[in-house]
Amino acid sequence: MKNSDGVLKSAPAAFVFGPFRLDCRRRVLERDGTALPIYPRAFDALVTLLANRDALMSKANLLDRLWPDSTVGENSLARIVSDLRKLLGDHGDAIVTVPRQGYRFDGAVRIEAPTEPSAEARTVIAVLPFQTMGTETDPLLALGLSDALIARLSQAKALVVRPTTAVAHYRDDAVPLADAGRALEADLVVAGHVRRQGERLRTTVQVLDVASGATVWAEQVDDNGADIFHLEDAIAQRVAAAPMLRHFVFPERIRTSxxxxxxxxxxxxxxxxxxxIESLARAGTFLQESVDRDPRFALGHSALAETYMLRSLASMVRDSRPAIELMPLAKAAVGEALAIAPNLPEAITIGAFIGFCYDWTFRAAEQSIVYALQLAPGNSMAHHYYAIGLSAMRRHDEALEQIRTARELDPTSTVVNVNVGATLYWAGRFDEACAQLKSVVAINPDSAYARFRFGLALDAAGRFDEAVATFDALIAMPGANMHGTVGRGHALARAGLLRDARRDLDRLHVMAGECYVSSFYLAEIHCALGETDHALVLLEQALGERPVMMISLLNNPKFQPLADDLRFRRIVGEVGLV
Structure with a gap:
């Protein structure tokens, strides 16, 4: 039986055996203090064997515990046991096979008893974008300082820090701090103002208790003419020394000189x-100059990779570029970052996402992202990307667990909340997806992505009139013409309005003469029109483009009519999906 964090309720805090320590609460396996990459089910299997050490665990019992909602064969269990033995190395023979019956753990194990989590362990903090004062202060620098503080505070594993994406829209003073804190479900809010006076930067920082609305700490921090490092360090040290945060440990961040x-x-x-698209391209220019100045700046290379990766995902935006152009640049930048700092969680996470969505190396990508989460358990982006990879591999229950964890860490993120619905959609739970996405659209009516995903769910649920109306509204939104036309064309075809569907298809071909339109989207509409051969030719072309949507082939209800076609199965195999 698991709790909401996926930890076995009956498990102790940790098991210690040989050089290993299995931390049940953090879900980390360490050897001599170093975290090892371990898959979630392999982790649960090892917990079960250790909790029942010296006792035979039957194959049926283990299968029920590890796959409570699925039916799988014994080969899946054997593969997990094999992975565990390889991971444990010379201690792997402690997992003993009892022929035709099951497995047991045979070895000395020390149990660390659980302790009640401290109040600090439940502390959630939100760092709002710093405000600028005076015309000399660069607003990007002020926002960057708050982002750097978020990154620094996030190093404390017992502290939940809302990510930059969650707080970015609080860029002005219009929302009272306590209201922002309540919306972000935070206990504490950090806010600040930055003023440049000549060569000096003066920063005022305060910490507010959300429940009482009282400012519990405030200080002024000056750089005294020194460089940006001293200012960031001074802010981080002062905030970390505040009475309500001084019990946490904040490791140093990797940066440049x-x-x-x-x-x-x-x-x-x-x-x-x-x-x-515009802000990401501009960020890329800044970051290229940054790493040109210091080629050993790992965070700079990692952030540069992130800009290329995010631009490759914006495949329905005018001026977008295909993944085949951008992802190799992202891979190169990740490689530079990891060559300098092999354990940098940000770079490992981005590299894993590229593995899922571009290289199609799912097993290696999963191993990387699990390791990234062991290094930084509170990384909402890693949980989010892991959910996408798990959905592609049709491990839907695990995907939902990961995307919901991402939402717990970043509750106000529109993209994360939309992708809760998308994960339900990929799992074939269309009515639940509609309900989730309807609520997101109600809260974020200006989100084209939310409306697009809502329309897809309505289409899959057979609610064609509502789907077409949703896509009509989307087409009327600035910059969302391609989103709406792609979705509406498919919904019209499924509704039997073939002439109208072909008109949308013609519109997309006209757009393709002006900007990038993925062959994948055209294939969806041709498939709905019953033009199987044409759809398959377009999917062959999409293999060469490598858009991120290709990893949804097995889950995409639009291609269900092709499921038994050997040509489609070959394409699925090319993507690495079986």
Whole structure:
């Protein structure tokens, strides 16, 4: 039986055996203090064997515990046991096979008893974008400083820090701090103002208790003419020394010795949080200059990779570029970052996402992202990307667990909340997806992505009139013409309005003469029109484009009519999905 965190309720805090420590609460396996990559089901299997050490665990019992809602064969269990033995190395023979019956753990095990979590362990903090004062202060630098503080505070594993994407829309003073804190479900809010006076930066920072609305700590921090490093360090040290935070441990961040390179990085982080094609391209320019100044700046390379990766996902936006152009640049930047800092969670996470969505190396990508989460359990982006990979592999229950964890860490993120609905959609739970996405659209009516996903769910649920109306509204939104036309064309075809569907298809072909339109989207509509051969030719073309949507082939209800076609199965195999 698991609790909401996926930890066995009856498990102790940790098991210690040989050089290993299995931390049940953090879900981390360590060898001599170093975290090892381990798959979630392998982790649960090891917990079960250790909790029942020296006792035979039958195959049926283990299958029921590890796959409570699915029916799988004994080969799946054997593969997990094999993975565990390889991971444990020379201690792997402690997992003993009892022929035709099951397995047991045979070895000395020490149990660490659980303790009640401290109040600090439940602390949630939100760092709002710093405000600028005066015309001399660069707003991007102010936003970058708050992003850097978020990154620094996030290093404390017992502290939940809302990510930059969650707080980015609080860029002005219009919302009272306590209201922002309640919306972000935070216990504490950090806010600040930055003013440049000549060469000096003066920053005022305060910490507010959300429940009482009282400012519990405030200080003024000056750089005294020194560089940006001293200012960031001073802010982080003062905030970390505040009475309600001083019990946490905040490791040092990896950065550069070049002050200008770091200032460019901070400005780029602020631009990345805006998530537009224009802001991402501008951020990329800043970051390229940053790493040109200091080629050993790992965070700079990692952030540069993120800009390329995010731009490749915006495949329905005018001026977008295909993944085949952008993802190799992202891979190269990730490689540079990891060559400098092999354990940098941000770079490992981005590399894993590229593995899922571009390289189609699912097993290796999963191993990487599990390791990233062991290094930084509170990384909402890693949980989010892991959910996408798990959905592609049709491990839907695990995907929902990961995307819901991402939502717990980043509850106000529109993209995360939309992708809760998308994960339900990929699992074939269309009515639940409609309900989830309807609520997101109600809260975020200006989100084209939310409306697009809602329309897809309505189409899959057979609610064609509502789907067409949703896509009509989407077409009327700025910059969403392609989204709406792609969705409406398919819904019209499924509703039997073939002439109208062909008109939308013609519109997309006209758009393709002006900007990038993925063959994948055209294939969806041709499939709905019953033009199987044409759809398959387009999917062959999409293999060469490598759009992120290709990993949804097995889950995409639009291609269900092709499921038994050997040509379609071959394409699925090319993507690495079986």
């Amino acid at each position: 070049d002050a200008r390179a770091y200032e460019l990085y901070l400005q780029a982080r602020a631009l990345i949080s805006q998530r537009t």
